[in-house]
Amino acid sequence: MSFLPDFKLETFFSEWEFNAKYHMCASDMESMTLEELLNLGSDQDKENWNKLNFKYIETYGSPELRSAVAGSYDKLTSKNILAFAGAEEGLYVAMHCILNDDDHAIIITPNYQSAETIPASICQVSGISLDARNNWNLDLQKIKDAIRPNTRLISINFPHNPTGKVISKETLDDLIDIARERDIYLFSDEVYRLMERSEDIRLPQIADIYEKGLSLNVMSKSYGLPGLRIGWIASQDLKLLDKMEKMKHYLSICNSSPSEFLSVIALKSSAYILKRNRKIIKNNLKLLNPFFAQHKDLFEWNEPDGGCIGFPKYLGSEGVVKFCERLIKKHSIMLLPGSIYKSAIGPSPSNHFRVGYGRIAMQDGLIKLQEALDHHKSSF
Ligand SMILES: Cc1ncc(COP(=O)(O)O)c(C=O)c1O
Structure with a gap:
């Protein structure tokens, strides 16, 4: 397709x-x-906001944004962060930079549609359904069975849209083992992270714990700031980040500087x-x-x-x-x-x-x- x-x-x-x-x-x-958000910033932030201009900014994201985002990961630094216009652009770019037409990808279902239809527009995809009769459980055996020699990516999303399911840390670790053994990318849409019912069930961010993991996140959901349209992908794979940056040159080129500025205030007030x-x-x-x-x-x-x-x-x-x-x-x-x-x-x-x-x-x-x-x- x-x-x-x-x-x-x-x-x-x-x-x-x-x-x-x-x-x-x-x-x-x-x-x-805007007033509420600016009031969370310092006097200096308010002064800088008034002096902000509308120049292009770095395709990777401003140094301030990348540093604030990196601060939310355990092991990453600014160089591991690539900013996007929302999560949606990140998802699109990642799929196009990772997948080729002779690859295969595994996606959980149900899903936020583009998680399925973007990879499906590039290569063969298999769906792994969460079990509606068993509290939306993810059966790793189904994933193992679906893996083919050309499987290049597994895409997950927990807390999940639409069920809110969060798998256990053990299940995530096992999934990483499965992916690592076969050198498969794990794309983890983490846009609802931080809104778990209890901190105990919060999953680690995949980019912190898997060398071929991509963490997708955004200001839209848990922060309630979708109009900023600021998202990012975090990864230890710097070559892949570079490839994605080059594709972004054909899309948004860079984010809106006022939006990145405001996102930094929000992240500092997380x-x-x-x-x-x-x-x-x-x-x-x-x-x-x-x-x-x-x-x-x-x-x-x-x-x-x-x-x-x-x-x-x-x-x-x-x-x-x-x-x-x-x-x-x-x-x-x-x-x-x-x-x-x-x-x-x-x-x-x-x-x-x-x-x-x-x-x-x-x-x-x-x-x-x-x-x-x-x-x-x-x-x-
Ligand atoms: C799971 C998931 N991923 C990505 C997105 C896209 O996020 P954004 O609108 O911030 O680009 C959404 C939006 O609903 C979503 O639910």
């Missing part, structure tokens, strides 16, 4: 995200204003921002868990391990697509039907939907959702 299919999730979001009154499936944390965001999640889950418990006849729900999204199952007879369609069209409540996660390389979890619990307004949405359920009681 050499084309990229319609990005179902982004198309759905384009249609509804800015029209729905109750956005109940956002994958990012509550954002903040303790404050992450504490604030974890509190939002905690408060939202205090509402969401009892809501689902009250509607066991309609929903199957287990609190996710991490991130700010989950993937409950809808049990109503009309099916999840109709359920979500009715909510959005009649009640302006936006939930993301699992059909959006339909994969060409793995089974599609039927009748699930994505719910987001990183936004403060979730509470209003839940009240409206309850009203909608009451309104349609007879048909659910």
Whole structure:
């Protein structure tokens, strides 16, 4: 395949995200204003912000950004960091720089669509499905069985979109052993990292612990700053970073300097921002868990391990697509039907939907959702 299919999730979001009154499936944390963010900086930061110009900056990312990002890894330094315009550009560039048409890649399913469709536009791909009946467990035997002599990359994403699953550290270590033995790259999308339910289950960043590991991350999700469009890839493989930098010359060339500047302020204030965001999640889950418990006849729900999204199952007879369609069209409540996660390389979890619990307004949405359920009681 050499084309990229319609990005179902982004198309759905384009249609509804800015029209729905109750956005109940956002994958990012509550954002903040420019004023709030600048106030987290020092007086010097504020002065520098006013003096900032709009020149091109380094393709690799400004020295300040790379140093602030490197500080979030255990063993890496600035030279291990390449900045991108969001995680999306990083994902695109990494796949194109690692994979050739005679390679094979292994991707978990369900997935954030581009994790599958970008590699699938380059080479053969196999899907490894997380087990819906076993708390979205990842079966490493399935990965072993899928490996071919030409497998060049395995792509994972924990905390996972859309289920919030976090595999155990032991499973990650075993996966690294499998990859190392066969000299396979491990691409780890870590954009929901730092929003786990407990610190104990937080996974190490792959770039710290595997020489052929790539850690993808971004300001969008756990920091709630998607409008900055600042992401990065961290890796010990400096040659690969160089190759990716050269491809970036054909794409964004460099990031927006104001966005990188603001990202540095956010990264330096990570303790404050992450504490604030974890509190939002905690408060939202205090509402969401009892809501689902009250509607066991309609929903199957287990609190996710991490991130700010989950993937409950809808049990109503009309099916999840109709359920979500009715909510959005009649009640302006936006939930993301699992059909959006339909994969060409793995089974599609039927009748699930994505719910987001990183936004403060979730509470209003839940009240409206309850009203909608009451309104349609007879048909659910
Ligand atoms: C798992 C995952 N990876 C990458 C991205 C892309 O992130 P960004 O919008 O910051 O480029 C998303 C966005 O939803 C995501 O969920």
